Amino acid sequence: TGRKRNSLTPRSTLFPCPGCQRDIDLGERGINGLFRNFTLETIVERYRQAARAAIAIMCDFCKPPPQESTKSCMDCSASFCNECFKIHHPWGTAKAQHEYVGPTTNFRPKILMCPEHEMERVNMYCEICRRPVCHLCKLGGCHANHRVTTMSSAYKTLKEKLSKDIEYLISKESQVKAHITQLDLLLKETEVNGFERAKEEASQNFEKLFHVLEEKKSATLRAIEASKNLRMEKLQSQAEEYQGLLENNGLVGYAQEVLKETDPSCFVQTAKQLHVRIQKATESLKTFRPAAETTFEDFVVDISEQEEILSDLSFRSSGVETPEISEEQTRMYNKALISWECPGKRDSADIYVLEYHKLNREEENMTWQEIEVCSKSKVIPDLDDDSSYAFRVRAYKGSICSPWSREVILRTPPAPVFSFLFDDKCGYNSEHLLLNPRRTSVESRAGFPLLLGSERMQVGCYTTLDYIIGDTGIAKGKHFWAFHVEAYSYLVKVGVVSSNKIQKLFHNTHDVASPRYEQDSGHDSGSEDASFDSLQPLTLVTLGMKKFFIPTTPAAPKDPASRILPLPSCLGICLDCDKGKVGFYDAGCMKCLYECEVDCSGIMYPAFALMGGAAVHLEEAVMAKYGEYCDDI
Numbered sequence: 001t002g003r004k005r006n007s008l009t010p011r012s013t014l015f016p017c018p019g020c021q022r023d024i025d026l027g028e029r030g031i032n033g034l035f036r037n038f039t040l041e042t043i044v045e046r047y048r049q050a051a052r053a054a055i056a057i058m059c060d061f062c063k064p065p066p067q068e069s070t071k072s073c074m075d076c077s078a079s080f081c082n083e084c085f086k087i088h089h090p091w092g093t094a095k096a097q098h099e100y101v102g103p104t105t106n107f108r109p110k111i112l113m114c115p116e117h118e119m120e121r122v123n124m125y126c127e128i129c130r131r132p133v134c135h136l137c138k139l140g141g142c143h144a145n146h147r148v149t150t151m152s153s154a155y156k157t158l159k160e161k162l163s164k165d166i167e168y169l170i171s172k173e174s175q176v177k178a179h180i181t182q183l184d185l186l187l188k189e190t191e192v193n194g195f196e197r198a199k200e201e202a203s204q205n206f207e208k209l210f211h212v213l214e215e216k217k218s219a220t221l222r223a224i225e226a227s228k229n230l231r232m233e234k235l236q237s238q239a240e241e242y243q244g245l246l247e248n249n250g251l252v253g254y255a256q257e258v259l260k261e262t263d264p265s266c267f268v269q270t271a272k273q274l275h276v277r278i279q280k281a282t283e284s285l286k287t288f289r290p291a292a293e294t295t296f297e298d299f300v301v302d303i304s305e306q307e308e309i310l311s312d313l314s315f316r317s318s319g320v321e322t323p324e325i326s327e328e329q330t331r332m333y334n335k336a337l338i339s340w341e342c343p344g345k346r347d348s349a350d351i352y353v354l355e356y357h358k359l360n361r362e363e364e365n366m367t368w369q370e371i372e373v374c375s376k377s378k379v380i381p382d383l384d385d386d387s388s389y390a391f392r393v394r395a396y397k398g399s400i401c402s403p404w405s406r407e408v409i410l411r412t413p414p415a416p417v418f419s420f421l422f423d424d425k426c427g428y429n430s431e432h433l434l435l436n437p438r439r440t441s442v443e444s445r446a447g448f449p450l451l452l453g454s455e456r457m458q459v460g461c462y463t464t465l466d467y468i469i470g471d472t473g474i475a476k477g478k479h480f481w482a483f484h485v486e487a488y489s490y491l492v493k494v495g496v497v498s499s500n501k502i503q504k505l506f507h508n509t510h511d512v513a514s515p516r517y518e519q520d521s522g523h524d525s526g527s528e529d530a531s532f533d534s535l536q537p538l539t540l541v542t543l544g545m546k547k548f549f550i551p552t553t554p555a556a557p558k559d560p561a562s563r564i565l566p567l568p569s570c571l572g573i574c575l576d577c578d579k580g581k582v583g584f585y586d587a588g589c590m591k592c593l594y595e596c597e598v599d600c601s602g603i604m605y606p607a608f609a610l611m612g613g614a615a616v617h618l619e620e621a622v623m624a625k626y627g628e629y630c631d632d633i
Helices: 038-051 082-088 135-140 151-171 173-243 250-259 264-286 304-311 448-454 499-506 526-531
Strands: 013-016 023-025 071-073 078-080 124-126 131-133 148-150 336-341 351-358 369-373 377-380 388-397 408-411 433-435 441-444 466-469 478-485 491-498 538-544 547-549 564-566 571-576 581-586 591-597 604-611 614-618
Touching: 078 082, 124 135, 124 151, 148 151, 151 173, 250 264, 336 351, 336 388, 351 377, 369 377, 441 604, 466 499, 478 491, 491 499, 491 571, 491 581, 491 614, 499 604, 604 614
Parallel strands: none
Antiparallel strands: 013 023, 071 078, 124 131, 124 148, 336 377, 351 369, 351 388, 388 408, 433 441, 441 614, 466 604, 478 571, 478 614, 491 538, 491 604, 538 547, 547 564, 571 581, 581 591
């Protein structure tokens, strides 16, 4: 049944298409204006025949009793037994050429006629409307300006597309079966595991609430009962005290007996104390006040706030955005700075809960440590060195919480962080190097003095390396520090230097640095192999052009390409004076890139060397409060 569009156009009817669910305007002709879907009718009839195979279709022309039909004529739209078919379709006549099929009750016309022009057969296909049309529809009808094609071409094209789609679905039969199996498992899991788990979790949570309320109820009732007993005792004692004031009772009776005493000395001895008691009783009569209150107003439980919270009790809602830990803003150095953002870039949460735990292979069930945070970042101190930690965060708005964020794994430095500044006195070349006021960054000036100095350079040699060291030395223990090297830097050397070699470092007669002269230069040179000493007090590695060069050592790969690594965004150095080793790390993931032995007989200083355009920035310590300067420096 169609729906009337409005009362002014009763003949125009909207009909919901069962295929695409769109409303189709049937026009004045109504349902008669639609094509008959003969293909669908044939498919339906085929299944009907299979369903009623036991029910015979009788001949339409037999005299009673009719015989069972053996064939049906599509031109006559009737069913016949063998005898009647021969009679009504004699040989040599036009009826003998009629199309016949097996017994059926579905007689469709042999030619599909146009619903707009009932006397015209469809012979074209409109590519815009995707439906068969006749030549009158194309000449002056609603398809006049539409692109059409021949029926045979449309038949061929659509059949090829349909065949390919069917072949694709058939080829994916195993995948479809796998999806069906997975969906069946999900249905069972939803019905058994998910549903029961949700019910059990909800029941447990409410049981916890009931338990808390029962404990509070018991404690409150005990307090009220104790207060009642105490008040009863006070009032009872006061009542007994006033009972003694009555004649012939208690204090008054005793006083009357004392007045009967005739011996002055005995009377005076007793009367003085008795008089004090009588005066107190008299004062209490003048200012009578019950010893205890009869009401329990102080024991009225205020549950308005808790009632409001419980009224907002609900499931975890998607209305609170799930925060995501920002790995770009998160830092792991002397402390862990964990920062997060919400996908919608709006702070819809009242509070955040940050959880973390140390990853330990030996312990399977780790306990998460929980911290409530009002901002979108938190500094976590006192983490173990050389350890991995997992972090996650969730948002709360009232009693509604978001799901947990994706866990982020961070690794702490291999040793305690060593804080220092660049030394602006010992060997500092202010003509070639530029320090910032805080002495946390140094930049090599590739300027006019460098050009003047290059006039004195010999052919085949490079410009000088400008060294700078840290202002604090290390005598013992294991220490770690990190820094950034600008991507545009041409050549930077980083490492450690012994106090015994500092003077030689800054006053070396070989001021001109050649690739072959510098040990650990990072360049492939045969002379380096010959002069390499595993216990050098001056240990540097070469960085530059966005590369990290592993020094040439007897144990290093012979292929130069295998010794060149991408330059990490942040580098770290770990010096172990007790073991006499120094390691160079990718400070982002705390992965050791290169480690070697070093002579730590003297005091060791962080050392840097720059050449050409280059810059190094020391990693600043993580502070509990932003903008605070590190107390350790």
